[in-house]
Amino acid sequence: MNISSLGQRIREIRLKKGITQIELASGLCTPSLISQIESDRARPSYKTLVALATRLDVPLEHLLQEVNLDLEFSSKYKLAMGMIRGNEFQTAVPLLNDLLESQQHRIQRESLLLELTRCLVELGNVLEAEKVLQQLDQICFTERNDHLHVEVLLLLGKVAELKNEYPIALFHTNRAWNELQKVEEIDADNQAKILIQLASLHERVGKVAEAAEYYEKALLLNPYNGEDRGKTFLRLAEVYDRQKKFEQAEEYAMKATVLLQEQANAEQKREMKHRLIMLQREKSDWKVSVQKLLNLAEQYEQIGDKSKAGEVFADIALICSENGEIDESWAYAEKARMSLSDTSPTMGQVHRVLSFVYFHREDEEKGKRHLDNAVKIYKRHGKFAELEEVTLHMCRYLNEKGEHREAFERMELLHTYMTGQLEQRGIVL
Template structure:
């Protein structure tokens, strides 16, 4: 196994008879050297160069393995970004490679958990189950209760999807027992685990058990801003009371659910107006004010469970920032927007098109072309011919800039075809 950067520095320091204080003199504190040697901190390039000089060693000796490790960190971040954009198949390839070639700078349990999530989202349920169980074993060995709760909940969901209700109960009950013993977890996760128990008991016709868990989940969320989840629980409570023949209570909880959902609609309308104002501010050049308004609107939408609207505002902000030539910020908002839009979604295609424009502006022709091809595929599938014309125009320019005139001409031909279809669709005679 290759030595880490910290191990290399420590070995050389000891070999040369230096203390941490000797090595740190004139550079940093001895405690910083201690952190670097234990791989808890990474030195800047200038500091590493100074350390190498003190140790009378070429800096390349330290950089070789460090660059390899940084490459693995980079690969992991790319895999996470692919997961955020729901490109799970591509993420799987990277995560499998990281698992087979581990790095001390990338948590092996995080890699395994993310790989299980990818398998789950690509329909490979057996692989997902095996991987989650492996992660659970590691979490138990490390006494990592937080990961245990996450994995137990996922295993319960997997079993429920496969209609294996007794096993789903086993996993969720185990998580529930951990919570009752005082294991802290994020509020929504706790409430979700307890609500899931209510759901599976309702499915089995054990309505008294279902009722108990629904009420407990509701009690946990009372006073929180998880309004949509509370409304969902009220709806589940109404179903349960109806099955138990308690129609008055069923009606009461149905009315409570209705009131929450109506309230959410009213709140949404208020945020909609504020968001439109923010967009107008951005389009008239008040970029910083627009960012402030729209960022707050995103938080407000998230509070009431309107995730699609959060994605839409990320997309709107990206468009405004592109117009102001703030391409790095625009790219960040594009990446965020993709987390909220499903595959084959028109909004997703718009984001791909903007991402292509950003990559093209940064002279990343291959990435730009790939983004535009993804946009084109969606526009074709949903027959958005007007948008398809714009996408082919940008893609053609990218190929032309690359000197790939054959592809550029094909884009021009397809753009003309899309333009004709757009005119037919609008009932304009050609």
């Protein structure tokens, strides 16, 4: 493919779409500026570039594909930073790499590496991100850069979390907190980020009381406002729900609703509604909660999102099982299975519900099989708290049946697995 200039690419797409320069400029800029951009006599800002891509009905990444961005270094850096702020991480990476390869500018290499790492983390390229972070960690050690070290350790914690290495993630995130205390002027925004990451990690490993403490501390920070605050209210509501502190859960759920309702898009509103129904199910008629979830599942099916519909059906199955409706629980669990992939994390819950159904029906073979499937899924996704809970459930069932030896062996297997996971990450109990 021939490499075009940015102006040539915009002109080429505009002509294919049958749009005039006046139509493309309408409401965005002057037709004269469009003419200058297309002839490469002017460079659009990131905001203008995004608006042009939207008007031309093409993804920004497609607009920049195979385009020679012969920009001055400062312009290229500003464009890359604009893309990062706009969550266009894929298109920012080549620009950052170009700047890293060049020695003809005064932009700090550490800043470029840090922004590149953020992009890689957002894109899920955790191994590549880890390599860059190791470079930065060495730079911090050599140059004693405390501010940078806080950022690096926080990202190392995030990378470990994405790899399901929660003990290592906690180790790095705690180091980030300790390093932050050494900085003369502590950045409240960094404080909030670290506290939220610590809360999330404690939540993932089942330490919900500790998670609640960290979320509460983050909420005390003044800069921590707006949409992020609303999301934290919702996370805190879920943590209190897991502790069966239903009054606190409902209080924070309502606070989240107030903050998020106006800012959320349609998809986020459906997701928030789903979570709020599950949080409030203890205080409402369970049948009303089921009907609300059924309406939500229907919405997801209408827009063709089978996976989200499956997650809703899984929660309906859970509510039915909690209220002793065995046949309905089985039916909705099966509907969830039809909508979800076999490796979906939600399938762990589905198998747990099905195990409850079959044990209730005194079909021990199928009950055990579904619990074993739940264990496999929780192991795959590093859900240690759920893994421990489902194993304890199995062991209680076996003890009630008088199968004490098998119950003991399963607990031993859990202990061996958990110890092995920690040892692989350099932590020996």
